[in-house]
Structure formats: structure tokens, C-alpha cells
Amino acid sequence: MKKTYKIEVDCANCANLMEEEAKKTKGVKNATVNFIFQKIEVEFNDGADPEIVMKDVLKNCKKIEEECEIYLTR
């Protein structure tokens, strides 16, 4: 399953780091950050609950860039 979320991140390198962090998060199969359009596309593993996984993704991303934001509700 794939879902797209709006994000806010100021620097392009941080966006790349966010992508890496998101990919490492449990339950995430693949993730792509689109810095220009400020969105993240996350592909979840089968059986993973996107809501729970995304909370972890956000937590991990916050670690590398305090000011980044992922808007979990659309």
C-alpha cells in the first residue's frame, strides 16, 4: 500500500536524510521524499498499520531535523 503525505522541510539535504530515516523505519517498504513539492510517498509493508508506522516515521525524522513536519491527516 502506498500513501502520500504533505511535509515541511527547509533544506534539501535534510529531505534526503528524512527519506533515509523513513526507509529505515519498521513497517516501511520504501519511501520517497519529493523536496520540491514537499511531500513524502511511503510504501508500507503488508499488514502494517499506516497510522502507527507514520508516527514512528515522524519520530525518526524529527531526530535528524527538529523542524521538519509530516502532516499525518490529509
Added chain:
Amino acid sequence: MMKKKQKIMLIRIIISALLLICLQFITMNGLIRFTAYMIPYVIIGYDIIKKAYKGIKNKKPFDESLLMTIATLGAVSLGLYQESQGRIGDYTEAIAVMLFYQTGEFFQNIALEKSRKNISELMDIRPDYANIEKDGVIKKVDPDKVNINDVIIVKPGEKVPLDGIVINGHSSLNTVALTGESIPKSVEINDEIISGSINITGLIKISVTRNFKESTVSKILELVENASSKKSKSEDFIAKFARIYTPFVVYSAIILATLPPIINWIISSNAMFSVWIYRALTFLVISCPCALVVSIPLTFFAGIGGASRAGILIKGSNYLETLSKVKTIVFDKTGTLTKGNFEVNAIHHNKISEEKLIEYAALAESASSHPIALSLKKAYKKEIDISRIKEIEEISGNGVIAKIDNKEIIAGNEKLMEKYNINPIKCHSIGTIIHIAIDKKYMGHIVISDIIKPESYQAIKNLRKIGIKNIIMLTGDLQKVACSVAEKLKIDNFFSELLPDDKLQKVEELIDGKNILAFVGDGINDAPVISQADIGIAMGAMGSDAAIEASDVVLMDDNPIKISIAIKISKICLNIVKQNIYFALGVKFMCLILGAVGIANMWLAVFADVGVMIICILNAFRVLFIKFN
């Protein structure tokens, strides 16, 4: 409009810059002077320092903010050290570095926002509303809320919000935003029209055939937005490079701060610690790879945006990149280089009038939906009077035998004629030949052939001009026909009489892993071939989901000249990407070297960081201003 965050940043930049200038004219000493200088430093840098603290806490030693903080605080410490030696400490540099760094970030933010806006304006095809008529009153509604089979009204000057069929009125439509074609297209009742085009002249009523999510406009916008998520090799390279670059610079800085002083101390017992620490701090200022990381996706995106304005949809940065390296282009013939609809081209050796011959042929073939039959019907121009036809028998692959006006009509190829002992006159023209006999007497033949698109000649020439070495044509058509088309268009090589499977096999044979191969087709029956090629290009794809799905590059209209334009755009983009990579890396490494030997100071270093980034972004913007035609 600036965002609130940006406004605050601008104010911080101005205040700290003014304070810094004022401080240059005030004479102070010792602790008071130190404290006075720290005020602008904190104003401009507090968020960076805060982030640096978080960096330490989260154990991210290569955090950009942390490195900036170490560099500037290090510079301040050196100032304090100078004070303790009885000299006047230099704090200005630390503040200036922070100030320039923040100014750079500020400009980058503004530039990105501007580019986002510019590019979305380029693709200004999203309709804001749809007019729905209810009980005689026209109401504006969200296009999202309109259902299939609803009737919408489009007034002159308005965008067509959803795909549909005209049920009332006629008009001409401007499809330039979709196809790049500036000549308006006229539409009548029962014509299909596509969302995103602009109604120019008349009021039309449209019966909606697709809801908003499925409509062409939404599909195109989604495609272009997702395109920049498919990352190119250059982007991957830079992301990997960034991961190595920062640690490399930081470790170099540590070595620079320790090793030379120790060696100095051993040799001459004068370590010159402060000199080498300053040089190491200069390194830290250049440690961010941001210029590259920002400008490359931006360039690709600008290229994709610009191409979409020319009616070329490129489905990913990776495809844009591959497109620039295409060496071989394989064309499908029918519908790609030729118009794909067969037309009656000539009538030879007719014993009765041409009109009569066409009439009998059209009537005899009237039951068939084969392109040949359709072209005969088209040439006949009148309605078929079915009552004249008594019986029709199709001889598969050869032709038909029909009873019309109580005459026996035999229409078909030479074999069919010979079967009935009729002696056909052989034809030397290229195309499909329909021989016609009435009551077993030979009456002449009709030549039907596909016509080469007038743009095809220029398209092939343009491709050669931009360095495409190999141009190959594949077709299911006869060798004779293929040869004639290839000769006229000056195509190097062709393969004829191929079944769809043979085309796939041929393309697989031609893919050699070294030379990038692009296949161009109409996407209707060659979707497997399109997806097999290194780059699959579908043309005339407006409204055809299957073609859009299978291909990597979609030409909205069926003009083959667009292929060379797409390749040109990709080459320009790749050039800019290369320029940015070489320029940014060149300047940074130069600064590292100059910094190590003490020629470059922190001022130059901060330029290498911020200035290079701004120049790279501006360079990326150039793509938006290129004229494609």
C-alpha cells in the same frame, strides 16, 4: 507573499546586520565588548545553536547546524584567546559567517517557493469550477463533485473542467497547455473533448464521461508531480556523495587542527595552534553539500515542467536523464510516422468511371470494418444504400464477392482474381491494391495507401541533427511499402512484415545494453514493446490511458517532431546538472585547499557555501526560459 517564518528571518537578518555595522564604530573593551558582540550573534544564530544542541543529543555529529555552531563558536573562542594575549579579539567574522549562512538559507527558501509557483503556473491547467445547470439556473460547483453523465456548460474563455462529449453547440478549443499545439481545434456535437483545454468561441454543453479524478487534467498533473519522485542517477549520486562529503570534511578539519601543530611543535616548538584551528574551522563552514542537493532535483523538475508545456509528459527525472543519452530510435511505422488511416491514392486502368468503381468497391466492402474498407467508404463520400446489396461473401485475406444491383462484384487481391480466371493488370504503385471485376470482367484497380505525416520528414532530420546515430523502422506492413516509406524519410534500416510479437523480439535484439534505445509507437497495440525499450515513447496519447500507462514519455499530440524537442530539453537539463556539479564541487574543493594553506578565510568559505548554492539555483532556473520550438 512571504510566509511568517520568512518574515521573522528577514527581520533577524536586518537587525543583526545593523547591530554588527554599528559595533564597528563603537570602541569598547574586554567583557563589555564581548557581550555587545554576542547580541547580534545570538539574534541571528539562536535557532542554529538550538538545532546544534539537538544534534549532539541525537548523536548526529555531522549535523549541518552543529558544524556551523562549532565553526562560529570556535571563531569566537579564538577572539577570546586573542583578548587574553592582550590583542583585540575578532568576533565580527563569526557573526558575519552566521549572518551570511542565514541569508543564504533565506534566499534559498524564497527561490524554491518562487520556482514552485513558476512551475505550477506553467502547468496552469487545473480547473477551479464546473458550471452545472439545475432547474434552468447555472451553478458553479467543484469539478470533484460532478458525476459521470452530468451535463456541464463551458462558456467562451473558460477551461473545460472534465472530459466529456459535446451534446450541444460548437466551438473551437485551445489545447496549447495540453499539447503545445497553438492552432485551435474545432469541436462539434458528438466530438470528444478533453479537460484542460480552453473554450475560445462558443458556448458548449458537455456530457461528462469521466469524473475529475479520472479526467485528463488530473492525470497529467499527477504524472508531472510524481515525476520528480522518480529520482535520477545524478540525484542518487549526489545523495551518496553528500553522505561521504560531510564526514570527509569534518575529519579533515580535525586532522588539520591537530596534526600540523604537533609537527610544528616537534620541529620548532612553536605549535601555532590558533592558526591551524582557524583553518580547521574554515573547513567546517564549507561542509554542507546543500547547493548540489537542492539544485539538481530543481533542474530536473524545471525540465519536466517546461516539457509538459510543450505537450511532452516525461514521467520521471530518471527518464529525462536517460532520454539525453538515446543513441538509437526505433519507430513503429503505422500511426507514428504515417497517418495510420488509409486513403484511396489512385485508380488505374478503369473501364468504368472512377466514381462508379469506387461505388462498387465501397458497397462490396461495406460489411467490413477493416481500415481498407473504411477508406473506401470514406472515398465514396455518400451513404451506403444497403438495399442494393444482395449478398456478401468474405474470402478471408483475399477480398470479397458480393451481389450488387444483380451484378456479381469481385473485389480483392491478385490471387482472388486468378481464382476466378480473371486476368488482373499488375500494379507498380506502393500500397494495397484492390482489383475489381464485374460479372467476371476486369474493371480496373484502386490503390489504397497510408500517407506519411508531413512532419515526419523534419522529425527525422532533426533527430539526425541532434546526434541520433541509428534510426530504425518496424512495421507489420509489406516489404515494398516499408521500403518506400523508409526511402522517402531517409531511414537507415527497417524491418517489415512483423507480427506484434516479432516487433517485441526485434526490439529485444536491438537493445545491447550500451546504446540507449528509444521506441516510439502509438501505444495502442505496441504497449509491450514500449515498456520493453530503454525509453518508451507513446504519441497521440491524449486521452488514452493504456498508452500513458505503458510509456515513459508521452507525447500528447501525434507530432513526431516533439521527440527531438524532448531530447533537446533533456540534454539542456543534463548540461545544467553537470555545470552545477562541477561548479559547486570545484569551488568547494578549491576553498578547502586554499583554506588548508591559509589563503582562504572564513568569509570566502561562507561564500563557497551560500554563494555557490544561490548561483546553482539560478542556473537551474535557466531551464524555464528556454524556447523549445
